[in-house]
Amino acid sequence: MRQLSIFFAYFAQYAKRRLAYKGDFFFEILTGLLGTVSTLAFILSLFYLTRVDAIGHWSKEQVLFVYGFTYIPFGLFNVLSLNLYHFSQRYIIEGRFDRILVRPLGTLPQVIFESFRLQSLHEVVVGLAIITICARAMGAPLAFADYLLIGLMAFGGFGVLLGVFLILVSVSFWFEDRIGIAPPVYNLIMFGRYPIDIYHGVIQFILKWVIPFAFIGFFPSARFITSGGEFGGDLRIAFWLTPLVGSVVLFVAFCVWTLGVRRYSSTGS
Amino acid sequence: MDLATYGSTWQEPRPAWREVGRFFARYLAFTRMSFLELLAYRLRYYTGVVTYLLHVSVYYFIWSAIFEHRGGSIAGFRFQEMVTYIAVGWVTRAFYFNNIDWDMAEDIIEGRIAAELTRPVDYQVVQYASALGEALFRFLLFALPISVVICAVFPVRPPSSAASGAAFVASLLLSLLIFSGINFIVGVAAVHLKSIMGLIRAKQFIMQFMSGLLIPLPMFPDLAERILETLPFAGMAHYPLQIYLGKIHGAQVGWALTVQALWAVALFIIGSALWRDSTRRMTIQGG
Numbered sequence: 001m002r003q004l005s006i007f008f009a010y011f012a013q014y015a016k017r018r019l020a021y022k023g024d025f026f027f028e029i030l031t032g033l034l035g036t037v038s039t040l041a042f043i044l045s046l047f048y049l050t051r052v053d054a055i056g057h058w059s060k061e062q063v064l065f066v067y068g069f070t071y072i073p074f075g076l077f078n079v080l081s082l083n084l085y086h087f088s089q090r091y092i093i094e095g096r097f098d099r100i101l102v103r104p105l106g107t108l109p110q111v112i113f114e115s116f117r118l119q120s121l122h123e124v125v126v127g128l129a130i131i132t133i134c135a136r137a138m139g140a141p142l143a144f145a146d147y148l149l150i151g152l153m154a155f156g157g158f159g160v161l162l163g164v165f166l167i168l169v170s171v172s173f174w175f176e177d178r179i180g181i182a183p184p185v186y187n188l189i190m191f192g193r194y195p196i197d198i199y200h201g202v203i204q205f206i207l208k209w210v211i212p213f214a215f216i217g218f219f220p221s222a223r224f225i226t227s228g229g230e231f232g233g234d235l236r237i238a239f240w241l242t243p244l245v246g247s248v249v250l251f252v253a254f255c256v257w258t259l260g261v262r263r264y265s266s267t268g269s
Numbered sequence: 270m271d272l273a274t275y276g277s278t279w280q281e282p283r284p285a286w287r288e289v290g291r292f293f294a295r296y297l298a299f300t301r302m303s304f305l306e307l308l309a310y311r312l313r314y315y316t317g318v319v320t321y322l323l324h325v326s327v328y329y330f331i332w333s334a335i336f337e338h339r340g341g342s343i344a345g346f347r348f349q350e351m352v353t354y355i356a357v358g359w360v361t362r363a364f365y366f367n368n369i370d371w372d373m374a375e376d377i378i379e380g381r382i383a384a385e386l387t388r389p390v391d392y393q394v395v396q397y398a399s400a401l402g403e404a405l406f407r408f409l410l411f412a413l414p415i416s417v418v419i420c421a422v423f424p425v426r427p428p429s430s431a432a433s434g435a436a437f438v439a440s441l442l443l444s445l446l447i448f449s450g451i452n453f454i455v456g457v458a459a460v461h462l463k464s465i466m467g468l469i470r471a472k473q474f475i476m477q478f479m480s481g482l483l484i485p486l487p488m489f490p491d492l493a494e495r496i497l498e499t500l501p502f503a504g505m506a507h508y509p510l511q512i513y514l515g516k517i518h519g520a521q522v523g524w525a526l527t528v529q530a531l532w533a534v535a536l537f538i539i540g541s542a543l544w545r546d547s548t549r550r551m552t553i554q555g556g
Contacts, residue, residue, distance in 0.1 A: 031467025035474070038477070042483045049489050049490060055335050181316065184316050188323065190323065194331065203326075
């Protein structure tokens with residue numbers, strides 16, 4: 001509960017700072033929106049400007065649903081992720097982490113919430129808009145209950161994203177990250193935005209069992225893009241497993257982080 | 270002053286070629302500097318190889334699935350050609366890419382620009398020279414390794430002929446000039462805007478989309494294709510790749526290279542004018 005009150009304290013600080021520069025905030029949402037639109041440019045122009053109307057056996061609407069869905073967990077992740085990208089440089093190498101350690105508060109919430117990007121929530125809105133449109137285009141418009149389910153699945157995907165990058169970041173408690181291992185993993189997210197059966201078996205395996213990015217878009221969308229018989233067996237199991245996978249990854253990440261912090265403070269670096 | 274002192278200040282008039290030599294020597298120093306700087310951080314580029322491999326892979330699989338379902342060709346592109354298109358497109362991006370806009374924004378925001386302006390060198394040419402150094406570095410330690418890896422993994426075809434290969438190289442050098450020119454102009458905007466992050470992101474979006482890197486321009490509707498072909502962005506991917514794949518030959522290649530060259534020059538001139546105007550304002554304000 002203490003952690004929760006810290007969260008609110010940080011958030012209040014952040015909100016105060018943000019609202020002091022209202023113009024800035026809206027400008028950042030605008031540029032953020034531009035960035036988001038740019039990631040849509042490829043797939044939208046592929047389907048609507050060229051003669052391509054399917055990828056594999058997946059129709060336009062199905063692919064776009066999966067792609068659009070990924071914006072929801074990704075937007076949530078981006079709200080908290082800024083500090084993670086610079087963690088190794090800012091906190092370990094520049095020694096800011098020591099400052100965090102001496103505070104009588106949890107390290108993880110501090111690092112995560114020290115850079116809050118509320119404007120990234122616009123991606124959640126974009127994602128919801130896209131899947132709503134696609135579902136209607138497929139003849140299966142989303143009901144209120146569907147949105148609740150989507151919310152649950154999105155949290156699963158969010159857990160996977162946050163967990164994976166927390167683990168990556170924790171590595172810098174053991175090794176100095178001079179080569180930058182985050183960018184390749186970050187680019188792996190691209191793979192999770194499309195139906196994974198278009199990939200080579202090895203890649204599918206990695207996306208399901210190693211770095212489970214199949215759970216940030218494809219699996220959580222499965223129920224909404226397939227109908228009847230198609231949505232069976234493994235696909236159905238994977239769909240319902242999404243929240244569990246997210247929780248497990250997040251839990252593992254928390255353990256790794258805690259171990260890392262312990263090691264960091266014990267070696268007195 | 271007396272004749273003796275005056276005589277000692279007399280200098281031989283320098284031949285023109287030596288002036289040119291000095292000019293190049295001055296700016297090549299910046300090329301060398303940028304090259305060495307990047308060399309010091311080359312470790313980070315190793316993961317860059319993986320990143321580019323991932324980019325090529327995801328588009329490979331997407332197009333593979335598209336053609337598997339569809340068969341045949343789209344706008345004259347068969348699947349095998351698409352594979353080469355994607356691979357070569359990204360490898361060349363690895364070559365001509367730079368962050369001049371970002372570097373300039375930092376120079377301006379951190380106030381270094383005042384010092385830069387007092388130097389006896391043209392800031393714009395310095396940026397271009399640094400871009401050249403970066404391109405050299407990228408060619409040797411980035412684009413080459415990436416192309417080795419990608420060609421080992423994917424069935425990439427060589428240029429359709431020796432002539433198209435040579436024209437392709439020329440086209441690439443012009444791409445570098447165009448890219449640097451666009452970046453420089455974006456960088457100039459940093460003088461007037463608080464943050465050009467949004468502008469940079471918009472530029473990336475426009476480039477990727479309109480250059481033909483992700484979707485070959487011939488796949489777009491006719492009118493769109495024709496408009497895009499006249500814009501500078503087409504010089505980043507469309508023209509070099511069309512030349513490489515042999516989809517245009519003879520006079521058309523000459524025309525493509527001319528369009529690229531014209532844009533390279535135009536962007537330099539525009540950038541120069543914008544820069545001079547922006548910095549004049551700066552010095553008047555005594556900043």
